[in-house]
Amino acid sequence: MRAALLSIGDELLLGEKPETNSAAIAQLLLQHGIDTTQRQCVGDDRRAIHAALAALAAEAELVVATGGLGPTADDLTREALGDLISPGESLEIDTASAAAITARFAARGRVLQEVELRQARCPRGSRCLSNGVGVAPGIAARHGKTQIICLPGPPNEALPMLAAELSSLTHERGEQTSPSTIRCGIVQSCGLGETESARRLGELMRRDANPHVGTTASGAMVQARIRWRGQQATPEAIGSLQERIMALWHPWSYSPGDDPLSAVVGQMLRRRGESLAVAESCTGGLLGGECTHIPGSSDWFRGGVIAYSNQVKVDMLGVDPMSLLQHGAVSAQTARAMALGALSRFSADWAIAITGVAGPGGGTAEKPSGTVLVSVAGRAQVGTTRRFLIPGTRSGIRERSVRLALQALRFELLGCADQPLLHQVAHSVQSGERSAK
Amino acid sequence: MRAALLSIGDELLLGEKPETNSAAIAQLLLQHGIDTTQRQCVGDDRRAIHAALAALAAEAELVVATGGLGPTADDLTREALGDLISPGESLEIDTASAAAITARFAARGRVLQEVELRQARCPRGSRCLSNGVGVAPGIAARHGKTQIICLPGPPNEALPMLAAELSSLTHERGEQTSPSTIRCGIVQSCGLGETESARRLGELMRRDANPHVGTTASGAMVQARIRWRGQQATPEAIGSLQERIMALWHPWSYSPGDDPLSAVVGQMLRRRGESLAVAESCTGGLLGGECTHIPGSSDWFRGGVIAYSNQVKVDMLGVDPMSLLQHGAVSAQTARAMALGALSRFSADWAIAITGVAGPGGGTAEKPSGTVLVSVAGRAQVGTTRRFLIPGTRSGIRERSVRLALQALRFELLGCADQPLLHQVAHSVQSGERSAK
16 A cells, blocks of 8 residues: 655745654554655645645555645645545535534633634545544545545644544555554664665665665764565564674664664663763764763763863863974874873763864865864773764764764774774874873 | 755655755745745655656756765666656766766775766766765756756755756846745744744734745744745845844844854854853753854854763862752752853853753652753853743753853843743842852
């Protein structure tokens, strides 16, 4: 069974409001074994909505539309659906819906404006879906072989309404659309690179393979998305395939699920009873922000210094001013000294330091924009300093720096700090002086 | 001129990754006087991409597609475009693109895999668009009366490429698509609340008004979006309307444009020759991250301490351990002491401290999740401490805290620190002890 989604609204079309319903609806459909093959978005325009409903109904067995069911003059989904399934006829008032709307306003002591009752209208031959959360009812209708479901825009109203409708639809269609039809899973990696990730997956990525694995690259991360059709796609089978991809991508793979890298690193530290401190220059606090995004991170995250100016590197982290002068703020020596300073000032077991040129200005021939040094130091382990040359914008460089830094610490904890990371151009396992000045 | 947008990718279709390109592209098109009338999304399926390109080209004069231009087997946009504009013919290698890709890999000392050169292929009759940021070139082609532009998925690659192409397209078409057709403008505010923002705009928000003003609320921010059609919509007229809205929303309005609040605050500090330091507990570095997002922020941003644990608050910011014990980490007294500590440790002119319960755990009846204290202290000004009760998730609470804290500093700089902010439940202009212990 193929589904097409339609979102309706000027604000969505023009991108003034992010369109989030489709993603949630596609996920819900997938859980019911229904594949979304197309998504479309149109404005508050009766002709455009009608045309889109007709086109999508010709392509798919299920059309799910959201938006345009409210009381105002620019809510036109009812009219457009009528143009498709009962052209030339006026909308009818659904008495159950009118009663529900009236009761809802009465229960809240609110004055019922006549315009609100516009929401009880529906095309001849359609069926209203009651709204357990808000005012506007949904509408279900059949057009040829296609089932059309129109839902209100707010996700907290649309999703429960759709879930209820899908249960009865699935029940009606029997085994054919049981949840076993499609199963999904993901695996996440950081620092491996898209081409190499794909090479390691080999045949699994073949377009017609079942299970099929696709990849998505974003920042320094690559995600594998498993989709498996048929009876063999048991949760256990998905789990083994995830483990297989984890192994193919080892040690860059960090989660056979949707855990953030910072949560994975935090969990490793928690198990070891160890703590982390950070010293950030070009990322200005984003690494700390990423660590503390994880609830309960106070168990393993101690704190950090945002050492944006050189004076702060000296005053708050004990970086030697002479060394700073000699090697510069963006150097392996400074990164190392920052990490050692954080380690001692915060009495932490581990410290990560980041210093670099995030751009767009500030680069030189020797240290162009995107040059980032990441140093990991441990109380009981010497640590590693890596030099990266990261492409992209200022925010892209900063975001990738944070992720690569977390992966660098993870490699240290795993004992594989000699493995390279994406964008890395130099690498040194430290053996120098341990104490910060 | 009407545009249709197509986003390509299984991960977008199935909602595994949020689709953010369309919104940014629609906004960019609007700035060039081009109305987006339709948006569509399909998976990594050659037949579906071809069908969508054909359908959209029949409806619109401009089709902008994103995604599916990478090196892997599931990147099929080139093939699908070929199926439309030069059916039956193989893709050709664009020599300039192949040279650019080779040079890019050489410059980074990376091994060029043959598969990367797949990205230099394009259909006969099309034209490659160079990518200033990443590897994959875009493609432009004409199909009947329709211009088709295919862009890589990453927004930081797609948007500059489209901007360059639109400039030449607009130039070529002359007056017909001159920006006078539609003009847009925005005004940004923080801490005012959506209902009050709308009330102050009054008649400007009427659906059929021209100019029409809509609002979008996100976090603690409300943005006014002006859309004005016709000859009267001169840049000057838009500018005056922006000024009018700035005045209606004063002092919560902070930009008649898209400047981030941190840039506005940074500009004020730069003009005064003053500097800022931060002390962050529950936001864990996000405020520093927001400040250093702005290029050139080293002129005014000194640094900060991520004081996630109490010990760090004592050791690195000089908070009195007895006071911490007596009032707790989430208290006006601790926030104040953190701000004074940052002020003195960083020798800054201003300091902002944030401490709170970001949840989901850790709340009490007296200090529920969402309780956040923001203290602003100045070298030459006593400062203000505000208590907030912020609704939402952990990340929502943290994000709003950062923005409200920046607005609190801005009010201090403007001399209107007595004005309340959204979610604020208590407010004290400090008169207590100045020195941190």
